[in-house]
Amino acid sequence: MTISPSPPLAAGAQAADAAAPRLAFPTPPDARDLAAAAVLPTGAAWWPAPLAWCAVRGEQAALALNGLVTNDVMALAVGAGQRAVTLTPKGKVITDLLLLREDAGSLLVATPPSGMDPWLGVLRKYVNPRLARATDERGSRAAVMVAGARAAALLAPVLAPGDAAGLDALPEWHHVGGTLGAHAVRVVVHPRWAQVPLFLLVTEAAAGDAVGQWLASQGAVAAGETLGEWLRVEAGEPRLGADMDEGTIPQEANLDALGAISFTKGCYTGQETVARVHFRGHVNRRLLGVRAEAAVPAGAALHDVGGKLVGTVTSTVLRPQGGALALAMVRREVPVGGAVTVSWNAGEAAHQLPATVIALPEVA
Numbered sequence: 001m002t003i004s005p006s007p008p009l010a011a012g013a014q015a016a017d018a019a020a021p022r023l024a025f026p027t028p029p030d031a032r033d034l035a036a037a038a039v040l041p042t043g044a045a046w047w048p049a050p051l052a053w054c055a056v057r058g059e060q061a062a063l064a065l066n067g068l069v070t071n072d073v074m075a076l077a078v079g080a081g082q083r084a085v086t087l088t089p090k091g092k093v094i095t096d097l098l099l100l101r102e103d104a105g106s107l108l109v110a111t112p113p114s115g116m117d118p119w120l121g122v123l124r125k126y127v128n129p130r131l132a133r134a135t136d137e138r139g140s141r142a143a144v145m146v147a148g149a150r151a152a153a154l155l156a157p158v159l160a161p162g163d164a165a166g167l168d169a170l171p172e173w174h175h176v177g178g179t180l181g182a183h184a185v186r187v188v189v190h191p192r193w194a195q196v197p198l199f200l201l202v203t204e205a206a207a208g209d210a211v212g213q214w215l216a217s218q219g220a221v222a223a224g225e226t227l228g229e230w231l232r233v234e235a236g237e238p239r240l241g242a243d244m245d246e247g248t249i250p251q252e253a254n255l256d257a258l259g260a261i262s263f264t265k266g267c268y269t270g271q272e273t274v275a276r277v278h279f280r281g282h283v284n285r286r287l288l289g290v291r292a293e294a295a296v297p298a299g300a301a302l303h304d305v306g307g308k309l310v311g312t313v314t315s316t317v318l319r320p321q322g323g324a325l326a327l328a329m330v331r332r333e334v335p336v337g338g339a340v341t342v343s344w345n346a347g348e349a350a351h352q353l354p355a356t357v358i359a360l361p362e363v364a
Contacts (some may be wrong), residue, residue, distance in 0.1 A: 023297035023344055026316045029226050036223030037320040040196050044148035046215050047223040049200055052116035053141040057106045058132035068122055069097060072265040076101040081173030083260035085250050086122055091273025093248045094118050095240055100175055112240040143202045144211060145228055151197050154218045155187050180214055183207035193235035233317045233325055236289060236360025243287055243314040243327050250274055252283045289360040290326040292353055300344035302328055310334050330357060
């Protein structure tokens with residue numbers, strides 16, 4: 001959802017109903033999510049990955065994509081992957097992407113579910129089908145996240161012996177193919193969230209039930225999306241439609257630090273804005289963490305010690321270990337470690353909660 005910042009609240013005053021943003025409180029972890037979180041240090045848990053898929057194939061597939069995204073697709077070797085972003089001509093986010101090089105003429109592309117239609121629109125507008133052909137694979141591919149200390153060992157049986165032995169050593173976003181029964185699968189090394197090993201298991205959509213049954217047979221604990229949301233926020237990972245949207249410059253959402261932008265590749269749509277920020281300036285706001293003792297809603301406003309509006313909460317979770325954590329788009333003058341007040345209205349009641357701005361992920 002797109003969150004609009006609320007106006008600053010004077011002491012004891014209530015914002016007008018028409019100006020109040022829509023609020024979204026975090027879903028408390030249920031017994032299943034708490035059980036899954038508990039096994040992460042020694043075992044493995046899994047949940048459906050919120051991704052949509054397409055493929056781009058053809059001899060010029062990489063070249064065709066290279067001018068449409070922020071990362072260097074031409075540098076991708078077979079079996080490698082990368083994050084990227086596709087932008088408007090003004091350098092604002094359309095959607096973030098995961099690009100996996102399957103072979104010399106084929107790339108598998110994942111986006112958040114809400115980003116796939118806009119991405120396919122970009123492909124249809126700019127890619128000559130004689131050079132590369134894009135296919136919507138939302139109905140034919142699916143993926144689950146497999147997390148935890150045992151995740152690599154658990155996934156080893158679906159891979160060839162040599163691939164399984166080296167799975168732990170592969171760089172982030174590298175991937176290897178395998179089989180699960182009669183179904184083809186692909187295991188992708190995901191960056192760790194909250195220091196937890198993570199993998200994407202990409203499968204044929206028809207294999208959904210078989211995948212769940214097989215993971216259960218290997219001892220993996222099924223979790224809901226609440227667990228994945230907790231790990232995502234702990235990692236400071238932005239989500240399309242919550243922490244970034246069509247008004248966001250990539251660096252505001254830390255996508256440069258997350259490896260989604262190349263500053264050495266050739267031209268791409270929206271490059272001028274991204275390069276200008278990187279080489280000549282700075283963004284006026286950035287995505288940071290907000291730590292509080294109790295739940296705060298997405299859509300709540302952040303005020304500094306002087307009462308000035310300095311940000312908006314964009315994502316929020318309740319930690320299994322206790323306390324609340326949020327992501328917020330925060331004005332650059334607010335330092336990491338700075339004290340803020342989270343403010344929101346619910347009905348006729350005005351709420352304020354002290355909080356601290358932090359950098360994510362936190363380093364132990």
